[in-house]
Amino acid sequence: MSWRNPQLRRDPAKVPVHPHLPVGRRRWWPRLRAHGGNTWRRMRYPLTRRHVLWTRGEYNPRNLAAEVRILDKRPLWWMAGLAFLAIAPLLTDDGTILSAASIFAIYAAINLVWMLVIGTAGITSLATLAIVGAGAYGGAYLSITYEWPWWSMLPVGGAIGLVFGVIVALPAIRLEGFYYALLTLGLAELCRVYVVQSRVFGSATGGMYGAATHIPDDLSDTGQLRFAYYAAFALMLCALALYRWVDGQRLGRLLRAAPEKNEAFAEAVGIDYRRARIQVFIISSVALGVIGGFYASHFKGASPSLFSMDSLLLMLAMIVIGGIGKAEGAVVGTLIVVAIDKVFIDLGALRLILIGAVMLVSVLTTRAGLFGIQAQFRAWREKKKSERRARRQEKGGEVVPEEATEIADKQAIYHRRFDKQMRDFLKTLVTDEVVEEHRLKPLGQHSEALSRLTNYFRRGPMADKYAVFTIVPMREYRVVALSGQRGVPPRLVNDRTYHSLGDAYHAVFLLRINDLLES
Amino acid sequence: MIADLPYVIVSALALWAIYGLLAIGISIVWSSLGMINMAHGFTFAVAGYGAWLAAQYVSDAGIVVLGAGILTGAVSGALIYAVAFLPLHDKPNFVVRSLIATLAISLLGTQALQWLFGPRVKSLPRVFGNTPLELGEIVITADKLGAVLSSTLLLGLVLLWMTRSRRGLEIRAMMQNPEGAALVGIGLRRTAMSVMAVTGALAGLASVLLSQTFFVSPGAGLQPLVKGLIVALCGGLGSIPGALLAAGLVGITEAATATWLGGQYVLMTQFAVIIGVLLIRPRGIGGLLDETRE
Numbered sequence: 001m002s003w004r005n006p007q008l009r010r011d012p013a014k015v016p017v018h019p020h021l022p023v024g025r026r027r028w029w030p031r032l033r034a035h036g037g038n039t040w041r042r043m044r045y046p047l048t049r050r051h052v053l054w055t056r057g058e059y060n061p062r063n064l065a066a067e068v069r070i071l072d073k074r075p076l077w078w079m080a081g082l083a084f085l086a087i088a089p090l091l092t093d094d095g096t097i098l099s100a101a102s103i104f105a106i107y108a109a110i111n112l113v114w115m116l117v118i119g120t121a122g123i124t125s126l127a128t129l130a131i132v133g134a135g136a137y138g139g140a141y142l143s144i145t146y147e148w149p150w151w152s153m154l155p156v157g158g159a160i161g162l163v164f165g166v167i168v169a170l171p172a173i174r175l176e177g178f179y180y181a182l183l184t185l186g187l188a189e190l191c192r193v194y195v196v197q198s199r200v201f202g203s204a205t206g207g208m209y210g211a212a213t214h215i216p217d218d219l220s221d222t223g224q225l226r227f228a229y230y231a232a233f234a235l236m237l238c239a240l241a242l243y244r245w246v247d248g249q250r251l252g253r254l255l256r257a258a259p260e261k262n263e264a265f266a267e268a269v270g271i272d273y274r275r276a277r278i279q280v281f282i283i284s285s286v287a288l289g290v291i292g293g294f295y296a297s298h299f300k301g302a303s304p305s306l307f308s309m310d311s312l313l314l315m316l317a318m319i320v321i322g323g324i325g326k327a328e329g330a331v332v333g334t335l336i337v338v339a340i341d342k343v344f345i346d347l348g349a350l351r352l353i354l355i356g357a358v359m360l361v362s363v364l365t366t367r368a369g370l371f372g373i374q375a376q377f378r379a380w381r382e383k384k385k386s387e388r389r390a391r392r393q394e395k396g397g398e399v400v401p402e403e404a405t406e407i408a409d410k411q412a413i414y415h416r417r418f419d420k421q422m423r424d425f426l427k428t429l430v431t432d433e434v435v436e437e438h439r440l441k442p443l444g445q446h447s448e449a450l451s452r453l454t455n456y457f458r459r460g461p462m463a464d465k466y467a468v469f470t471i472v473p474m475r476e477y478r479v480v481a482l483s484g485q486r487g488v489p490p491r492l493v494n495d496r497t498y499h500s501l502g503d504a505y506h507a508v509f510l511l512r513i514n515d516l517l518e519s
Numbered sequence: 520m521i522a523d524l525p526y527v528i529v530s531a532l533a534l535w536a537i538y539g540l541l542a543i544g545i546s547i548v549w550s551s552l553g554m555i556n557m558a559h560g561f562t563f564a565v566a567g568y569g570a571w572l573a574a575q576y577v578s579d580a581g582i583v584v585l586g587a588g589i590l591t592g593a594v595s596g597a598l599i600y601a602v603a604f605l606p607l608h609d610k611p612n613f614v615v616r617s618l619i620a621t622l623a624i625s626l627l628g629t630q631a632l633q634w635l636f637g638p639r640v641k642s643l644p645r646v647f648g649n650t651p652l653e654l655g656e657i658v659i660t661a662d663k664l665g666a667v668l669s670s671t672l673l674l675g676l677v678l679l680w681m682t683r684s685r686r687g688l689e690i691r692a693m694m695q696n697p698e699g700a701a702l703v704g705i706g707l708r709r710t711a712m713s714v715m716a717v718t719g720a721l722a723g724l725a726s727v728l729l730s731q732t733f734f735v736s737p738g739a740g741l742q743p744l745v746k747g748l749i750v751a752l753c754g755g756l757g758s759i760p761g762a763l764l765a766a767g768l769v770g771i772t773e774a775a776t777a778t779w780l781g782g783q784y785v786l787m788t789q790f791a792v793i794i795g796v797l798l799i800r801p802r803g804i805g806g807l808l809d810e811t812r813e
């Protein structure tokens with residue numbers, strides 16, 4: 001066989017044409033320009049060490065330009081979203097949308113506080129609406145009967161929430177999982193039945209109405225709706241601050257380290273999880289009671305529908321669609337469900353079916369709701385990528401593009417590509433005649449194919465290189481593999497002994513041929 | 520007060536039968552599938568409508584109505600299996616996701632029933648006739664007697680099937696250890712299908728029985744679901760004797776409270792009893808299985 005340039009063996013017609021897609025990490029993602037000390041400067045909240053934005057100064061490996069990369073863009077999204085919510089009511093004077101917006105803000109506040117229990121602490125408590133309802137009923141009752149002002153409903157609701165918090169926190173440290181969920185579900189049902197049957201709480205009129213309100217009546221209708229919305233929006237901001245304060249600090253970390261079924265581990269590392277759970281229950285219950293008081297003041301009363309299973313399911317749908325354990329999940333999930341519930345109000349019962357369907361689809365297809373999609377998609381893409389990498393039969397030591405972006409020394413990539421093409425070519429030279437030729441004459445003048453092969457073998461790296469080891473000169477030889485490291489002795493490859501040097505040379509040759517064909 | 524005692528006993532027995540049917544369904548599903556079936560109440564409501572449709576368009580003979588209720592319940596159980604269990608059972612976070620999926624089915628299904636049949640309640644024909652049984656002083660109404668007899672019969676059949684048949688053996692193996700059952704060649708999906716169908720049938724029977732005193736309505740499943748859940752919980756999820764015991768306890772409490780204190784206190788005394796039981800035994804009366812399921 002005559003020699004051919006291995007580079008020319010590629011048939012240009014058969015070379016696959018890759019579209020110019022960016023491969024690997026997204027180097028082309030826009031970054032902030034930076035220079036000098038600016039690369040490392042970060043803005044902090046005053047008087048704390050906390051950063052406003054989590055950034056990192058880097059040098060772009062392509063052109064070595066100094067850049068600042070924002071590692072967590074969520075604060076930007078939050079600012080944009082909250083800014084939108086702050087100006088949105090000024091853009092419309094549609095009464096339906098404005099009242100739906102206030103309902104959204106109140107429910108978002110409830111969901112944020114609930115998320116502390118169901119997400120951060122990981123305890124499925126279904127008594128949330130019962131606590132809100134109790135706070136609302138207590139505030140409304142005092143306001144109607146004793147003419148208390150609207151602002152007194154908030155502390156009254158908080159006090160009722162505190163009592164409820166103690167009631168629901170005590171079983172939480174003893175019962176687990178479903179037992180607790182069902183118990184709290186029962187508690188909510190108990191409250192509903194009590195309120196529906198109790199004459200004091202308006203069993204005849206279907207709720208208590210006529211409580212004091214914070215909404216001034218000297219405003220126009222639209223003005224009242226806008227005022228109500230901004231009050232509810234402020235409530236939501238307070239709930240967000242509470243979420244951030246509990247979830248992002250010590251208590252949240254303790255709770256996240258001690259989820260269900262992991263209590264033993266948490267206890268072993270010194271976390272008093274019972275205390276942490278009681279704390280979070282009491283904090284969230286007081287907050288829910290205050291929200292209940294606000295609810296009564298907002299709607300000028302309370303109705304038993306707060307305790308009903310349907311409202312509970314709607315709240316759960318909001319949390320599940322957004323994603324459990326994330327503040328943005330609570331807010332966006334609430335937005336979606338309230339939008340379906342209030343925008344498609346003409347559909348009647350069908351819109352509840354629609355919400356149920358959205359909830360079902362999201363729970364069947366996503367692991368952690370809307371805001372878990374990104375992580376889930378990345379995991380899926382990694383899986384597919386590694387599957388594809390494993391399926392690539394022709395790889396043979398060549399660097400795949402995904403790997404290439406991770407290797408800093410580009411010379412190594414080209415060397416491996418060349419080596420692969422070289423081996424592909426040499427494999428075609430291995431024939432029975434060549435092997436026979438080597439057996440007859442291990443040393444000396446060889447044909448071109450054989451000398452190409454032996455030259456390639458000689459060039460190989462020292463690690464695991466085969467060599468002949470003389471035990472008794474002219475009588476006993478063994479084949480060894482060099483370690484490639486100083487001071488580390490070679491290892492024996494097999495237990496065969498060869499009686500002439502030529503046989504040993506040929507055995508080494510066969511081993512190398514074998515390795516070449518297998519690579 | 521003492522004069523009411525026979526009445527209390529009779530209603531306690533009837534309630535025991537109905538709660539037992541519901542709670543055992545929930546309990547078996549939890550222990551074999553590892554799923555809390557919150558759509559059990561939906562099955563209950565659907566079965567009521569199935570029985571009502573059969574009474575309207577086929578015949579209002581007792582056996583037809585009962586059979587239609589049981590059959591609809593089984594079909595509804597299979598539907599829940601196909602929607603909530605089948606796509607999720609090998610996915611991460613199955614327990615919470617299946618709970619939410621069944622809750623979503625419950626929401627969706629209840630609203631769909633309301634949309635299809637309207638919010639007006641329907642009443643079923645008297646399945647067991649109108650002639651009461653008189654034992655000296657005690658008068659047992661036909662529906663209570665029928666409830667006790669038919670549910671005892673169906674429960675007995677189910678327990679016999681669970682202990683004697685090959686499929687029952689598979690279900691019990693799955694209750695003990697799902698992975699172990701799969702390793703010895705028991706098809707989890709097939710077994711789960713039969714579990715859901717059988718528990719659906721039990722809920723269907725309970726629905727027809729309870730509709731003798733109450734009405735069929737889209738939201739009718741909620742109260743029985745909550746009751747069945749708390750009874751299953753009180754008895755210990757996964758324990759059939761525990762569920763039966765707890766059903767008795769809750770039935771007696773309800774009957775006694777309704778007779779001597781008044782209907783509005785029923786839930787409160789029931790909860791007091793259940794909280795008492797759970798504080799003494801946090802996993803319910805017979806509940807040990809929770810640990811073995813790990």
